[in-house]
Amino acid sequence: MQATLGVDLGGTNLRAGLVDSSGELLAWGMAPLRHRRSPEQFVADMEVLYRSLLKEIEPPLTVTALGLAVPGPLDPVKGEINGAVNLPDWNNIPLVKLAEEALKLPTILVNDGSAFVLGEVTAGVLQGSSNALGLTLGTGVGGGLFLDGKLRTGATGNACEIGHLIVEPGGRLCLCGRRGCLEQYASASAVRRSAIALAEAGELPELLEQVEGNSTNLNTRLVSEAAQNGNSYCRELLAEAGRWLGRGVAQALTILDLDDVVIGGSMARAGELILAPARQSIRQTAFPPRPRLRLVQSKLGDRAAIIGAGSLKLHTDSRLINSD
Numbered sequence: 509m510q511a512t513l514g515v516d517l518g519g520t521n522l523r524a525g526l527v528d529s530s531g532e533l534l535a536w537g538m539a540p541l542r543h544r545r546s547p548e549q550f551v552a553d554m555e556v557l558y559r560s561l562l563k564e565i566e567p568p569l570t571v572t573a574l575g576l577a578v579p580g581p582l583d584p585v586k587g588e589i590n591g592a593v594n595l596p597d598w599n600n601i602p603l604v605k606l607a608e609e610a611l612k613l614p615t616i617l618v619n620d621g622s623a624f625v626l627g628e629v630t631a632g633v634l635q636g637s638s639n640a641l642g643l644t645l646g647t648g649v650g651g652g653l654f655l656d657g658k659l660r661t662g663a664t665g666n667a668c669e670i671g672h673l674i675v676e677p678g679g680r681l682c683l684c685g686r687r688g689c690l691e692q693y694a695s696a697s698a699v700r701r702s703a704i705a706l707a708e709a710g711e712l713p714e715l716l717e718q719v720e721g722n723s724t725n726l727n728t729r730l731v732s733e734a735a736q737n738g739n740s741y742c743r744e745l746l747a748e749a750g751r752w753l754g755r756g757v758a759q760a761l762t763i764l765d766l767d768d769v770v771i772g773g774s775m776a777r778a779g780e781l782i783l784a785p786a787r788q789s790i791r792q793t794a795f796p797p798r799p800r801l802r803l804v805q806s807k808l809g810d811r812a813a814i815i816g817a818g819s820l821k822l823h824t825d826s827r828l829i830n831s832d
């Protein structure tokens with residue numbers, strides 16, 4: 509049987525999986541990505557994970573390609589990753605060359621947001637959708653666009669950097685150097701920072717107890733759990749992130765006529781606590797109104813970008829995905 513390897517280079521983890529031609533994930537696994545790990549170390553770890561996944565499958569697979577989902581900006585033609593804000597030391601890194609030398613597989617580079625939305629359209633909650641936007645709310649906010657039945661990555665492979673859409677001019681300073689970017693308000697990191705500030709102001713004593721008084725150990729999972737148990741401060745933190753998310757989506761809708769928007773990343777686990785305020789914000793701010801728009805939570809979670817990256821080969825024979 510033939511399969512492809514899909515790899516997702518996230519902010520904290522490396523995830524890899526073997527994907528068949530229908531988008532089914534045959535085996536997958538992950539390894540921690542230590543802060544500022546070198547590209548060479550990443551490729552070595554990816555190879556170890558790949559070999560261990562191959563051993564899980566009987567009869568042996570023929571693996572035909574590698575799809576590599578990475579944080580942007582990237583150069584898919586040269587196969588380089590260029591200064592992602594969460595991997596600041598990775599400048600002009602020839603990741604495709606390094607991966608092809610190590611794994612001996614033809615490799616396509618794609619933005620992780622694009623891989624996410626392609627995964628959800630191929631095998632997740634948006635199966636069958638033709639016009640969908642995907643947003644991942646994690647360390648940052650990633651975006652991917654599936655329009656008129658195709659993955660769209662634009663002239664240079666960097667379409668849909670929606671995390672750096674400015675939603676609050678003059679607002680919070682972003683790692684990209686500008687102010688007011690969506691990811692400073694709606695990412696898991698942003699919610700975590702707000703929770704830490706609240707805890708240090710003495711407003712979240714029960715949550716602080718759970719992390720033995722060390723506020724830096726707070727995370728969005730704990731915030732979501734507390735919100736689900738009725739903590740009003742945590743509910744408001746998530747609702748606020750949801751309202752900002754809605755503003756960002758409404759801006760995207762002004763340009764893109766979409767049926768569906770899917771939310772992934774660690775913040776998506778908050779479900780309706782973030783989605784309901786986001787829908788309300790979209791209703792209030794989108795023009796023209798989009799009454800039929802669906803805003804939903806990812807079904808595949810951490811596996812979406814792996815499946816999307818692994819499915820790239822079905823969509824293109826070119827490194828620049830649109831040039832078919």
Ligand SMILES: [Zn+2]
Nearest residue numbers: 672682684689
């Ligand atoms: Zn930014």
